[in-house]
Amino acid sequence: MGSIGTPPNPENGSASTSPPPASNCDGDERKPQQATIGMPPNAETTPPTETEASKKRKASILPLEVGTRVMCRWRDCKYHPVKVIERRRMHFGGPNDYEYYVHYTEFNRRLDEWVKLEQLDLNSVETVVDEKVEDKVTSLKMTRHQKRKIDETHVEVPLDAYEICRNIGLVLGYWRSDAGHEELDAASLREHEEFTKVKNIATIELGRYEIETWYFSPFPPEYNDSLKLYFCEFCLNFMKRKEQLQRHMKKCDLKHPPGDEIYRSGTLSMFEVDGKKNKVYGQNLCYLAKLFLDHKTLYYDVDLFLFYILCECDDRGCHMVGYFSKEKHSEESYNLACILTLPPYQRKGYGKFLIAFSYELSKKEGKVGTPERPLSDLGLLSYRGYWTRVLLDILKKHKGNISIKELSDMTAIKAEDILTTLQSLELIQYRKGQHVICADPKVLDRHLKAAGRGGLEVDVSKLIWTPYKEQG
The missing domain is CATH 3.40.630.30 (Gcn5-related N-acetyltransferase (GNAT))
Known part of the structure; x- marks a missing residue:
């Protein structure tokens, strides 16, 4: 599923969503005792002494290899763990003057970016390169005749990358969640991941x-x-x-x-x-x-x-x-x-509005509807919120018995989605061969509050639409 107006999806088990907003990193906000490698030497930024052993170690690890893990200063002036995804040589500079494309391992991939050497704390470098990355790079070198250009001012996506994307459906295509690679062999999938790992447009x-x-x-x-x-x-x-x-x-x-x-x-x-x-x-x-x-x-x-x-x-x-x-x-x-x-x-509230609008179209068609599967975690969360609000609002107002099929007919929500939603809320039980909805008003109120606001409402009276099958 796509972005629906919710915060970035955290990775690696982090409870955070994204680092704080960018700010000026001057003054005392820097992490204490961090190295300032690559910055012009002056009394304020360069330590008064540095051992020869430390200098030799730093020189020996440059340029950093793809897969290296290190601490990086972000726009919030704090250091965060990153993994080097790619590197490119600076247009004007020495043999070790590179920029590095890094992934902040605590956060979503959307924050990946190019950083300069002075943003990296070389004292924190983990010298063991990720084996999977190393193996992947090695295998790609063996399977491709044209080496990817990574030492230019701009990282170029070569023509064969464009052809790979075309062949597996990226170009002029349509995006679905976590599906569509079943037909690809491991080598093709590796190649696809290699070419799409770096943002090409900033x-x-x-x-x-x-x-x-x-x-x-x-x-x-x-x-x-x-x-x-x-x-x-x-x-x-x-x-x-x-x-x-x-x-x-x-x-x-x-x-x-x-x-x-x-x-x-x-x-x-x-x-x-x-x-x-x-x-x-x-x-x-x-x-x-x-x-x-x-x-x-x-x-x-x-x-x-x-x-x-x-x-x-x-x-x-x-x-x-x-x-x-x-x-x-x-x-x-x-x-x-x-x-x-x-x-x-x-x-x-626009994401919620779009979801609600898709169901209003289904009602006009006289059909039940459901989002394309499989859903991403974020997509499931958004839909589960919509289904919860719609279904519990009906259950609160309805008097007497009501079946899942009747709920489906009223809402255009597929019966399976209704069943899984009510089961997740522990509002449904299986008795005498059938599912029975058990809803206490106080429990419904608690779940509705947890589901949050419904966003912008669709005014059905303003919808003027003919289903596609009926168009001339």
């Missing part, structure tokens, strides 16, 4: 926002040398330079996503975009979305999908805040395949 400009990206996205090879891309917020065409975008905006006639406006309530609007009728837009949306989705991928032609683009509208136009998409025809009753709220618009 920032994008979209409308009035400059947004730091989170993950790799397989843009065409001609964009390999670009650290920043400029997107037209209406047609989603992307360019390398600001002046190109400015020229484009003078000629672009769109002031909203292409397709049909199917919902308008106040300043919120929803557009339905047919991937077959608007192929370039669908492809560009996939490129954009992959910058913020860290999921294993499966290729599907955008022709097979409908995209639902949520916008905030003003006198300048309709500005995309997020989207979800669904297959035009799903034998598994999937009513949502991918979902994303763009970072500047997260924590405003």
Whole structure:
């Protein structure tokens, strides 16, 4: 599942979500007694004495190998454990002058970044390189004729990386959670992971926002040398330079996503975009979305999908805040395949709104729906919250007996999702060959409070939509 306006997903068992906001690292906020290797020598930053043994040790470990673990000073001025994922030689510098792409092991991969040597505490270096990384690098050297260029000012994604992404479905594709690699052999999967481990685009400009990206996205090879891309917020065409975008905006006639406006309530609007009728837009949306989705991928032609683009509208136009998409025809009753709220618009209830909207479409179709499986942990958490709020609200108000099938008919939620949700809340028991819902009002109130607010509500009276199968 995509990002739904919730905090980064912690890794390695850490209870934290992300380091504190960036701040100025001057003054006494630095970690005490940290080495300041690579900084200009002066009385304030360089220790008065350093043993020859220490100097020799530091010289012997440079440049750091891929897989090295070390402490790194982040933007909060504190040191955090990192793992070196990649390295590149500085354009002007000596043989050991590198920048390092690091993963903060306490936090989500979206915080991975390039850092300079002076941010690393070389006294904390763990000299044993991760065996798995070492084995992977060795195997890749043996299986590829073209060595990846890691010693340039910009890390280049070579053409064979683009072809690999194309062959396994990254290019012009569609992103699902933790699925789609079953057909790949181990070597292909290793190669895919190798080429997608480093963010290729650092920032994008979209409308009035400059947004730091989170993950790799397989843009065409001609964009390999670009650290920043400029997107037209209406047609989603992307360019390398600001002046190109400015020229484009003078000629672009769109002031909203292409397709049909199917919902308008106040300043919120929803557009339905047919991937077959608007192929370039669908492809560009996939490129954009992959910058913020860290999921294993499966290729599907955008022709097979409908995209639902949520916008905030003003006198300048309709500005995309997020989207979800669904297959035009799903034998598994999937009513949502991918979902994303763009970072500047997260924590405003838009993710919950998108989930609720997908179920309102299912009701209009006269079908039950469910998100595409398998769900990520974050996706399951978001959906479980939605299912809990909807189901318990009905149970609180309903008098008399009610069956799971009746709940499904009322909500368009698949019976299996209702059953697992109520079981997780310990509100269902199995008696005399059937499931029985046992709900005390106080227990319902407690669970509803734990589920949190429902976000923005969908005003069904403002939804004007014809299901795809009925369109001419």
